[in-house]
């Protein structure tokens with residue numbers, strides 16, 4: 001009789017190793033709470049980092065250069081675009097925003113997940129370039145009245161800028177159905193937990209860990225052989 005086969009153990013760790021990182025895209029109309037949810041996720045989730053966009057928009061008093069955005073002048077932005085250093089870019093509210101290519105490619109190749117706070121124009125560009133790496137979530141406010149009041153409560157922008165953002169919000173919201181998931185940010189904790197659950201489930205999609213297939217197949221083959229020997 002043949003010896004019992006050495007079991008091929010697939011540990012959770014082994015399965016996670018060599019996984020390709022995923023790109024978690026969060027979009028929302030301004031004031032829906034996307035940045036708040038993003039901050040909570042980045043605090044609590046290991047292996048998740050923020051893609052720091054470059055922008056020509058003026059820095060808000062609460063923002064730190066190199067942490068929230070890299071603030072640069074239009075000339076430097078143009079140079080980066082010409083040198084193909086940008087994975088995607090868009091004009092929003094009269095300013096330019098873009099995702100630098102290098103850090104994203106490096107992160108996903110080495111199995112680190114990366115979070116994007118970008119708009120619909122950027123999301124479409126990522127879909128075109130790397131659809132299977134992207135998991136997109138659209139954050140909705142519970143109502144327009146609540147969205148407005150959150151924008152005013154944040155008190156970071158002048159009234160005319162808020163009015164501009166409301167206009168853009170309508171355009172953004174029309175695209176909600178292009179996203180993989182939709183999360184309503186009524187209760188913050190609940191919305192955050194939902195996005196976290198999406199991230200965790202998406203990490204386990206089998207195609208992100210191509211090495212897991214042969215390991216599982218090995219276990220099945222071993223078991224089959226064991227059963228055959230017993231017959």
Ligand SMILES: Nc1nc2c(ncn2[C@@H]2O[C@H](COP(=O)(O)OP(=O)(O)O)[C@@H](O)[C@H]2O)c(=O)[nH]1
Pocket residue numbers: 027028030031035053054057088089090092097098099117118119120121122123165
């Ligand atoms: N396409 C694209 N959009 C971006 C990028 N960075 C930020 N945005 C979007 O630009 C819009 C304005 O962002 P911001 O000025 O920070 O305002 P806030 O979202 O109201 O706090 C938001 O919809 C962001 O998601 C980027 O790198 N690419």
Ligand SMILES: Nc1ncnc2c1ncn2[C@@H]1O[C@H](COP(=O)(O)OP(=O)(O)O)[C@@H](O)[C@H]1O
Pocket residue numbers: 028029030031032033034035036037150151153154185186187188189
């Ligand atoms: N679920 C929520 N309930 C109440 N206020 C919220 C909620 N989520 C976010 N906020 C507040 O609403 C304002 C806008 O949120 P923010 O995350 O800056 O929005 P966005 O990034 O979508 O523009 C902030 O003052 C934030 O603290």
